[in-house]
Amino acid sequence: xxxxxxxxxxxxxxxxxxxxxxxxxxxxxxxxxxxxxxxxxxxxxxxxxxxxxxxxxxxxxxxxxxxxxxxxxxxxxxxxxxxxxxxxxxxxxxxxxxxxxxxxxxxx
Numbered sequence: 306x307x308x309x310x311x312x313x314x315x316x317x318x319x320x321x322x323x324x325x326x327x328x329x330x331x332x333x334x335x336x337x338x339x340x341x342x343x344x345x346x347x348x349x350x351x352x353x354x355x356x357x358x359x360x361x362x363x364x365x366x367x368x369x370x371x372x373x374x375x376x377x378x379x380x381x382x383x384x385x386x387x388x389x390x391x392x393x394x395x396x397x398x399x400x401x402x403x404x405x406x407x408x409x410x411x412x413x
Contacts, residue, residue, distance in 0.1 A: 322348065322381040327390075329404040332371030334378055336408035348381045354407030355389040364396060365406040375401065 337347055337354075344350040358365065382390075393403045 322383055323387060324379055324381050325387055326377055326379045327400050327404065328375045328377050329401045330369075330371060331374045331376045333401065333404045333408045334376055336412065337404070340408070340411045346381075348386075350411060351380055351404070351407055352383060352386045354411050355386050355393065355403070357410050358393055358403070358406055359389050361410075365409050367397070367402050367405040367409060369405070 337350055341347040341350045344353055390400060390403050393406070394400055397403045397406055
């Protein structure tokens with residue numbers, strides 16, 4: 306029997322995450338991808354953005370730039386983040402606008 310180093314266990318922080326698919330503008334996808342390395346992943350960037358948005362007193366102005374082509378994106382999100390996106394949808398109108406506001410608030 307040889308002694309080999311044990312492999313470390315995989316992280317379990319994402320076991321409670323849910324894969325959710327959203328249709329959002331292409332420019333928002335690019336903006337979130339651009340900000341993702343700072344936060345570690347695209348899902349974490351969306352999580353931080355929604356947490357910041359829910360704490361804002363005023364609405365973040367959403368700049369509708371680009372061609373507005375809608376793209377389906379799947380993000381691994383915590384249940385709380387999914388819940389916050391639905392709450393913010395009442396304020397911003399659509400989920401796409403919520404993600405656009407996330408991109409704007411992360412950009413600043």
